[in-house]
Amino acid sequence: MFHRKSTRFEPRQRYADTVRLLVLTALTVFANGWVSHASADKLAGGVLAQKGGAGITACLACHGANGEGQAAAGFPRLAGQHQAYLVKQLQAFANGKRKNAQMEPIASALSAQQINDVADYYAGLPGWKPTANPVASSPQTALGFKLATSGNWSKGMPACFACHGASGEGIAPHFPSLSGQISSYTRAQLKAWQAGTRDNDPQGLMKSVAIKMSDEEIAAVSLYLENPALNGKVK
Amino acid sequence: MMSSWLKNWFQSQKQTRKFHPFWIVLVVMATLAVGGVVWVATYLFKVEEAPAVPAVVSSATPGQDGAQSDNLPAIAKPSPLSVEQGGVFSPPDPEDIPSGEFGDVIRLGKNIFTDTQTYASAYVGNGLNCVNCHLDAGRKPDSAPLWASFGMFPAYRDKNKQVNSYEDRLAGCFRFSMNGKAPPLGGKEMIALTSYSYWLAKGAPIGVALKGRGYPELKQPALAPDEVRGKGVFEANCAICHGADGQGTLVKGRYVFPPLWGSQSFNAGAGMSKINNAAGFIQANMPLGQGGSLNLQDAWDVAKFMTSHERPADPRLAKK
Secondary structure: OHHHHHHHHHHHHHHHHHHHHHHHHHHHHHHHHHHHHHHHHHHHHHHHHHHOEOOEOOOHHHHOOOOOOEOOOOEOOOOOOOHHHHHHHHHHHHHOOEOOOOHHHHHHHOOHHHHHHHHHHHHHOOOOOOOOOOOOEOHHHHHHHHHHHHOEHHHOEOOHHHHHOOOOOOEOOOEOOOOOOOHHHHHHHHHHHHHOOEOOOHHHHHHHHHOOOOHHHHHHHHHHHHOOOOOOOEO | OHHHHHHHHHHHHHHHOOOOOHHHHHHHHHHHHHHHHHHHHHHHHHHHHOOOHHHHHHHHOOOOOHHHHHOOOHHHOOOOOOHHHOOOOOOOOHHHOOOOHHHHHHHHHHHHHHOHHHHOHHHOOOOOOHHHOOHHHHOOOOOOOHHHHHOOOOEEEOOOOEEEOHHHHHHHHHHHHOOOOOOOOOOHHHHHHHHHHHHHOOOOOOOOOOOOOOOOOOOOOOOOOOHHHHHHHHHHHOHHHHOOOOOOEEEOOEEEEOOOOOOOOOOOOOHHHOHHHHHHHHHHHOOOOOOOOOOHHHHHHHHHHHHOOOOOOOHHHHOO
16 A cells, blocks of 8 residues: 555655755855855955956045045045945935036946945944043034934924934935934035935935035034034033 | 204293203203103013913904004014914923922923833833823913813813813823823822923913814815724825834833734724824824924825724723
8 A cells, every 4th residue: 555655656755855955056156156256246346345447446535544534635434324225315416416527427337236235234333432521512413312212393394313324324225324414514504405416315204304404403413423423411 | 053052042032041952951951750660560561461361362353464563563474372372272381391399290290291111010011112102291272282281171071071180181191091090189290291292382272262272173184084094004105104004112121113903002982093183183293303294185094094904992992
């Protein structure tokens, strides 16, 4: 009985085994390829960031050795920024949706693969961390704290952190990280949204906030976001 | 010419001794003294009365036009309630919460309100925080602000066919909007939320329906609200934060953008599950920072879309 049943089902069983084996092999190959592909991304991105490429300036020349940005020139921090956000910005520089004399030619020279690689590299670098002993707040950073955490609803302006995460770490993919960002960069971007010279925000969400802000508020919140460890209490 | 005449008259008065010129000085000084006393008295009186008087005057005459408003005493302007200017009650700034024991309880109330998941977790049965529907920590007009609600209780409510205290009203929020259970009356959470509301309502009149209370009553749309059109509005305006599936955005176990239906959202007994409330809230406040941007039809359609989805049952029906 057992023997007969076994022989009867043998061809079908062998067929099933073959299918199983094939699926397993395919999965293994795919997983291997995916893992090696992903790590290659980051490595290639790192090389691009540090050494540049054909017609591509090394990113670190302006964005710092660790992607920390450059305060004096207003070049933004990239380290720890969300991958999808960085990809979107590089694409926007390349297709002219975002204007910037330095970035446009570089982004245009990058292939789609290179954009992914370099975004992956910077997203993987450590983001901003609060320092153990933050410097004391000023009345200006106290205003910035208030705007970042509560907004200014008398003007219909929501808190920065309502969309950019409870401590400004960003909410992928649409809302970038703000914490630790170079203040001169944040200031310039808020002004650009006000003036309409930057308009690649989804649904005009950032513009509708920026146009409600005074120069004083823009200065204060930019300064605060550079070091959001400050609790807003003036010592 | 004039001065020499005055000098002559002055000298003659001195010599006839009928009228001593020092009297002029006396009269001037006496006038100043009396005037000063009256001025100081009115100043004190006004400062004392300012917060209360304009509130009553203004809210009792909401139909006043600009010309009439200008006739109101100047002292009315810096009062917390500038409704006579067509304005809205302005609650105190959270930075001004006093120090000391009462201040600490007010601050706890604010914390419960903005981070209900942490500070009143035992009474919450979903992923929401009070502040999701009451923007700006319960301060924003047209977003059911606490300062407009506080002075309207006790009140009879059709919802439970009895007179409700303010605490009863808060309990309703926990039961329906938070899909949880009410914190005990007189307990830490109730006292803190009531204290915070009381503090926000400082200077607001009692029993007066203030401008900005609750959610705006929208006019009926041209076309009957439609779920299919609403889906389009949702995808174009809301999905970026609330997700294509309306389940909000969860980061590290916390909702950074709230779920609009499903098990982690408000239940079917909540005010927000009624299409008119939802449409009013959405039109006035959504997308965040772009309040008033959706047209009437879109607001009703997207409210219809949101309220058509499944959510936890109304606990009043479940008990029967």
